[in-house]
Amino acid sequence: VTRNGEVVVKESRLGLRFADQPELGKGFTLVSEERGRRDETWEQPWGERRLVRDHHEELQLHFEDTNGRRFDLRVRAFDDGVAFRYEVPAQPGFEQVHIVDELTEFELPKDSTAWWIPGRRYNRYEYLYHATGLGEIETAHTPMTVRTPNGTHISIHEAALTDYAGFVLDQRRDRVFQTNLTPWSDGIRVKTAAPFKTPWRTLQLADDAVGLLNSSLILNLNEPNALGDVSWVEPGKYVGIWWAMHIRNRTWGSGPIHGATTAETKRYMDFAAKYGFDGVLVEGWNIGWDGDWVQNGDLFSFTQPYPDFDIRAVADYGREKGVRLIGHHETSGNVTNYARQMDAAFDLYESAGVRQVKTGYVADGGNIKRVDESGVVHYEWHDGQFTIGEYLRSVTAAAQRKISINTHEPVKDTGLRRTYPNWISREGAKGQEFNAWGNPPNPPEHEAILAYTRLLAGPMDFTPGIFDLAPFGMDSIYRVQTTLAKQLALYVTIYSPIQMAADLPENYESRPDALQFIVDVPTDWEESIALAGEVGDYVVFARRERGGDDWYLGAITDEAARQQEITLDFLEDGRAYIAHIYRDGFHANWKTNPYALEIEAREVRRGDVLPLRLAPGGGAAVRFEAGPAQ
Ligand code: NOJ
Ligand code: CA
Numbered sequence: 105v106t107r108n109g110e111v112v113v114k115e116s117r118l119g120l121r122f123a124d125q126p127e128l129g130k131g132f133t134l135v136s137e138e139r140g141r142r143d144e145t146w147e148q149p150w151g152e153r154r155l156v157r158d159h160h161e162e163l164q165l166h167f168e169d170t171n172g173r174r175f176d177l178r179v180r181a182f183d184d185g186v187a188f189r190y191e192v193p194a195q196p197g198f199e200q201v202h203i204v205d206e207l208t209e210f211e212l213p214k215d216s217t218a219w220w221i222p223g224r225r226y227n228r229y230e231y232l233y234h235a236t237g238l239g240e241i242e243t244a245h246t247p248m249t250v251r252t253p254n255g256t257h258i259s260i261h262e263a264a265l266t267d268y269a270g271f272v273l274d275q276r277r278d279r280v281f282q283t284n285l286t287p288w289s290d291g292i293r294v295k296t297a298a299p300f301k302t303p304w305r306t307l308q309l310a311d312d313a314v315g316l317l318n319s320s321l322i323l324n325l326n327e328p329n330a331l332g333d334v335s336w337v338e339p340g341k342y343v344g345i346w347w348a349m350h351i352r353n354r355t356w357g358s359g360p361i362h363g364a365t366t367a368e369t370k371r372y373m374d375f376a377a378k379y380g381f382d383g384v385l386v387e388g389w390n391i392g393w394d395g396d397w398v399q400n401g402d403l404f405s406f407t408q409p410y411p412d413f414d415i416r417a418v419a420d421y422g423r424e425k426g427v428r429l430i431g432h433h434e435t436s437g438n439v440t441n442y443a444r445q446m447d448a449a450f451d452l453y454e455s456a457g458v459r460q461v462k463t464g465y466v467a468d469g470g471n472i473k474r475v476d477e478s479g480v481v482h483y484e485w486h487d488g489q490f491t492i493g494e495y496l497r498s499v500t501a502a503a504q505r506k507i508s509i510n511t512h513e514p515v516k517d518t519g520l521r522r523t524y525p526n527w528i529s530r531e532g533a534k535g536q537e538f539n540a541w542g543n544p545p546n547p548p549e550h551e552a553i554l555a556y557t558r559l560l561a562g563p564m565d566f567t568p569g570i571f572d573l574a575p576f577g578m579d580s581i582y583r584v585q586t587t588l589a590k591q592l593a594l595y596v597t598i599y600s601p602i603q604m605a606a607d608l609p610e611n612y613e614s615r616p617d618a619l620q621f622i623v624d625v626p627t628d629w630e631e632s633i634a635l636a637g638e639v640g641d642y643v644v645f646a647r648r649e650r651g652g653d654d655w656y657l658g659a660i661t662d663e664a665a666r667q668q669e670i671t672l673d674f675l676e677d678g679r680a681y682i683a684h685i686y687r688d689g690f691h692a693n694w695k696t697n698p699y700a701l702e703i704e705a706r707e708v709r710r711g712d713v714l715p716l717r718l719a720p721g722g723g724a725a726v727r728f729e730a731g732p733a734q
Pocket of ligand 2: 531
């Protein structure tokens with residue numbers, strides 16, 4: 105792969121290996137090729153931008169060996185990157201296919217820097233990112249971000265991962281990374297039958313860090329919406345009985361401080377209604393949480409509430425106030441227990457008017473419990489072919505009831521929201537929860553790395569908006585390592601069509617000034633523009649609300665203070681806007697003075713320069729309220 109004269113991926117190997125026949129790759133010759141191109145613009149039902157342009161050239165290469173065995177390589181070149189996949193047509197001997205290895209390799213340029221998390225480890229995708237030379241990497245999850253000595257930025261990932269295994273990048277030789285497919289518990293990587301196609305192997309390419317953020321390559325490589333009318337998929341903001349458990353004020357299990365009670369849910373619903381939040385998430389409502397819930401995968405009921413939680417009563421109470429109950433299914437990794445109850449579980453929520461369910465798959469990597477038809481137990485990976493199928497099963501079963509799914513402990517996002525728009529968000533990185541108990545909590549650079557790594561894959565349910573930044577005191581290591589202004593900015597820098605306001609109602613009511621930004625900020629956008637940034641240092645985004653004229657801006661920095669001069673050339677020409685600016689106070693610092701917040705309103709126009717001073721661990725959030733159209 106060559107870009108502007110720079111070789112970004114040197115000639116690298118391709119191929120597939122099987123359990124019971126010779127590989128596809130070695131010994132094949134190119135017999136013919138076809139070319140095509142596309143330039144079309146399609147519309148997202150919800151998203152970071154409404155309109156997406158898919159503009160690419162395509163080359164399909166047909167390969168054959170002397171025995172007449174065939175496969176194709178389909179390649180697409182976009183302005184913002186390239187992608188390819190293997191396509192294996194139906195042919196004798198491929199009625200049942202066991203892939204034992206995919207040989208795809210990427211040889212990357214010398215002296216590149218990478219931002220990466222380790223692959224195939226117990227904590228799934230929940231690791232702090234490393235910024236190192238390529239030599240430090242053994243295996244890495246994707247998206248992995250690489251900067252070459254020329255300053256070209258590369259993101260290696262995959263698109264449209266269904267009915268196949270995910271891969272980790274495995275450094276086989278210096279700078280040569282292989283797509284190491286996640287195996288089933290029996291060692292086979294993929295069980296399929298021809299015809300089949302692999303997911304797209306993708307390279308996003310840009311001149312600078314920000315260029316990666318303005319690319320829609322992953323979405324463009326996914327299939328169009330398969331669900332038809334999805335007007336029932338509802339972006340929005342939510343609160344929930346959640347952080348209280350993470351900071352140990354409440355419990356998921358039953359007892360004197362059980363969180364999911366009818367009364368507590370109504371209290372959250374009152375708060376939600378007062379400030380215009382759309383939903384209230386309730387975790388710990390169902391039988392199975394008592395004791396060490398991480399080990400309770402066999403015990404969870406997804407239909408039986410604890411006696412102090414009246415699901416009908418709270419759903420009805422919410423409906424009267426215009427607030428929906430948001431459902432929760434924690435599997436603790438026993439997907440068979442979940443699959444057996446799934447229809448009944450979604451029926452119950454559907455009948456209660458629930459439109460969104462958060463799912464959870466807390467289990468160590470390689471510990472997803474699968475019970476086969478003979479009752480034998482097997483343990484699988486979250487990103488293996490089996491579990492990938494189970495995640496999608498939950499999404500399609502939910503779609504039949506007009507329910508959207510927010511998956512925690514998911515498989516990595518590969519853009520399937522385009523095909524299944526009710527797969528509304530997911531976790532898949534260290535989120536806010538780590539600040540309550542993670543060893544270590546998220547450092548100030550974390551969200552400035554996420555923007556250029558995890559978030560290239562798709563929306564993340566990070567759960568921003570913590571206002572009490574030191575729930576265990578300023579001396580505890582379990583602190584949120586940001587300023588208050590940065591918590592607000594995260595609503596703009598982290599894209600998700602659903603965003604939680606994660607803190608307790610009482611902590612919001614003690615800062616109504618800051619809360620106003622969360623009340624105002626939308627979660628669905630007409631357009632999004634990354635304006636400035638460097639991987640791991642800072643990022644500035646501007647987004648225009650869907651169906652409106654207001655713009656929002658979020659800027660966040662790592663541990664370093666930073667001065668940013670933002671030219672407001674995204675605003676509409678000739679129109680006046682009131683900029684409501686929420687910025688770090690003069691002496692703000694995440695460590696010593698995180699609450700210093702200055703709020704100012706001033707009139708601005710297109711072309712004005714807005715100076716923003718970001719404190720160490722700080723940020724700025726701005727709402728540009730549009731004046732009358734010209
Ligand atoms: C892990 C999820 O990420 C978290 O949000 C949730 O509270 C717990 N699992 C319990 O389901
Ligand atoms: Ca989690």
